[in-house]
Amino acid sequence: MKVDLVAQAIAKWLKDYADNAGVKGYVVGVSGGIDSAVTSSLCALTGLDVLCVEMPIHQHKDHVTRAQEHIKQLKARFDNVRDVRSDLTPVFDSFIAAMPESEMNDLVALTQGNTRARLRMTTLYYHAGINGLLVAGTGNKVEDFGVGFYTKYGDGGVDVSPIADLLKSQVYKLGKYLQVPESIMTAAPSDGLYGAEKTDEDQIGASYDELEWAMKQVDKDKTVDAFKGREREVLNIYLTLNRRNQHKMKPIPVWEFPTQLQ
Template identity: 55%
Template sequence: MKTEAVIEHITGWLRDYSEKAGTNGFVVGVSGGIDSAVSSTLAARTRLPLLVAEMPIHQGRDQVSRARDHISFLKETYANAESREVELTGVFDRLIGALPDGPDAGAREMALVNTRARLRMTVLYYLAGLHGRLVLGTGNKVEDFGIGFFTKYGDGGVDLSPIADLSKTEVYEVGRALGVNPAILSAAPTDGLWGDDRTDEDQIGASYPELEWAMGFDGDRSALGARQAEVLALYERLNAANRHKMEPIPVCPIPDALR
């Protein structure tokens, strides 16, 4: 990959999009992970106004530390970057208290995990509305178009996605070229929605390089090793199960004869 050229291309694309839309820059949530670090740095490079938001909800100390260090890097490097911290732990806890229990504890836990992401999306759009800005997505290609590893109307609720055509491996390459903090580059990827140390690989059951391989596989299945076959089956199962996230909302067409 021509990394520097890719960086310039995305930076120009973001700048052009905002200017054509008549908006005043960007808002992006920063989690302490590589995807949000790269997305926010690319946005900062446009020199358009950028608001980075940290929105902790029972967040791990390491995640908070990495996010704050990255925000400091942005503000020290780019005069157009500013930040807001919106502490959501109390809000989330009060919301939980108002919600009914369900018959399945596991389903309730997953629903609450997705509620965290949707609460953050609400904050980002509030901030964007205050300042006339666009909400920037942070999903990569594997997450957004491979296995649907995001929350519908949560971190998937965005105005534009600058890195969604980059694999996770390519995102890391861009991050290194942008000077992203080594602590972020070396941290195991996590969505930070569970309040513990579980990683993306723990949740998914495969690493990003394995998923990238599966996403591009078009060969002889009979020649695959046991692990390759397992990863490919996992990828195909997740791709099918999360297809509803990756396709436009279905619209029921009304036949002319019924009008």
């Protein structure tokens, strides 16, 4: 991958889109992870107004430290970057307190995690609205079109997706070129919705390298019968999640009004 040309192409695409939309630039939720670091860096390359937003909700200190390190570095390199911190912990706690009491289980934990993501989406659109900006998404190709590893109307609710056609390995290559802090480059990927100790691999059951391999096998029309052991397990994980999360990847179903009933 020609990382310099890819970075320039994405930055130009972002600038052209914002100019055509008549907006000042982009808002990006910065989490301390590689995807948001690369996305915010690409937005910074446009020369347009870029607002980095921290949105902690009972956030692990490691995530906070990495996010702040990245923002500080980005602001030092680009004078078009600014930041704001919206602490959503009290908002989240008030929301949960207003809901019926439930004994914690996997379903409740998942629902509360998705609620965090949706509160952040609302926050990003608030900042975008009052500043005349668009929301830049941070999802990569494996997450957005492979296993659907994102929250519907949460981190999936964006205006543009600059890295959604890049595999995770390609995002890391861009990260190195864009001088993303080493602490972020080497950190285990995590959505931060369940604490730093629960990584993406823990939740999915496979690493991003394995999922990229599985995507390539599907593109080659390979089936699980062609593999054994761990490879067969990984392909099963990928296919199961891809099938389960199609409702995120496809347009919302609309009942079509038959002519004979009108």
